[in-house]
Amino acid sequence: MIIRRRSFLKAASCLPLSVALPSIAYTKIDFGKTNITTVSDGSITLPAGLTFDTMPKAELELIINELSLSREQLVRECNVTLLETENRKILFDVGAGVYFLDGMGAIVDSLDERGLAPEDITDVIFTHAHPDHIWGVLDDFDDLLFPNATYHIGRTEWDYWWNPETVNRVDESRVETAVGAKTRFEALQDQIEFFDDGDEPIPGVLALMTPGHTPGHMSFEIANGSQSALIVGDAINDHHVAFKRPNWLNGLDQNPEEAAQTRQKLLNRISNEDMLIVGFHLPKGGIGRVAQSGTEYSFVSI
Ligand SMILES: [Zn+2]
Known part of the structure; x- marks a missing residue:
């Protein structure tokens, strides 16, 4: 996420009321000896132009109509x-x-519905440091929300947001994102462990550098026998244009060209190898498979 709260509220004031999503606290699949579950933190509503403004208008119109997008x-x-x-x-x-933003911050309630408390979490692994992914690491008292957890992050992502020059180098719309990431990093610095591309921050969890959405964005591969799943974070961050035209540039990505290459590569691999995809912003709980038809892909939820 890149937009600042104030500028979002300004943009949102021109919009119709938010569309509430049906609340699904969690979606679960059995995966051998492990379970993969997605636990809802709520939903995020953004002006469509942040995604669409960089895309070819006439062709985009066809996709908007076909998928009934706003x-x-x-x-x-x-x-x-x-x-x-x-x-x-x-x-x-x-x-x-x-x-x-309003509509988010549901993680503790969703974990509770799954029978878990914040104290039960042993590890937290970050895909990247945008607000909708990391700001919730601090509770209402600015303490770490998961007191017993070891925290893990890719070294490139940490170095980028930790650098005091980053806040001066990002464009204005990303200043609040940079400040927010640094604040969280300062709270985490004594409990954070770093990993690089190809490392296993935890045995059985393979980290893959998937840059573009942010400079150090990471995805994670989990394999069990013939089954494997890829947790893609925001490397594939919607179920419509990202799948139908993965090579289009998306304004939500910090380096749109690099993000498009990453997206294309991931979708190709996930469909070819019939992996499960687990996406932070994908619909119906975010777990599914990728179907390919020519140069287009589609998300098939489980
Ligand atoms: Zn996100």
Whole structure:
């Protein structure tokens, strides 16, 4: 996410009332000895132009009509992945908490519906440091929400947001994102462990550098026998244009050209290898498969 709260509220004031998504607290699949569940942090509503303005208009119109998308605002689910192994409960990202936009910050309630408390989480692995993925790591008292967890993040992502020059180098719409990430990093710095592309931050969880949405965005591959799943974070961050035209540039990505290459590569691999895809902003809980037809892909939820 890149937009600042104030500028979002200004843009949103021209929009119709938010569309509430049906509340699904969690979606679960059995995955051998482990379970993969997505736990809802709520949903995020953004002006559609943030995604659409960089795209070819006439062709976009056809997709908007075909999939009945709004031209004013796009509502995306926020699905935090929970991986349960024999002795660990691992979250991938933590959601936005109460400091960002309305409609988010549901993670504790959703975990509760799943029978879990924040104290039960053993590890948190971040895909990237945008507000809807990391701001929720601080609770209402600015303490770490998951007190017993070890936190893990890709070194490139950490170095980028930790650099004091980043806040001066990003464009104005991303200043609040940079400040918010740095604040969270300062709270995390004594409990954070770093990993790089190809590492396993936790045994059985393979980190893959998937840059473009942010400079150090990471995805995670989990394999079990012949089954495998890819947790893609925001490398594929909607179920419509990202799938139908993965090579189009998307204004939500910090480096749109690099993000488009990453997206294309991921979709190609996920469909070819018939992997499960687990996406933070994909619909119906965010777990599914990728179907390919010519140069187009589609998301098939489970
Ligand atoms: Zn996001």
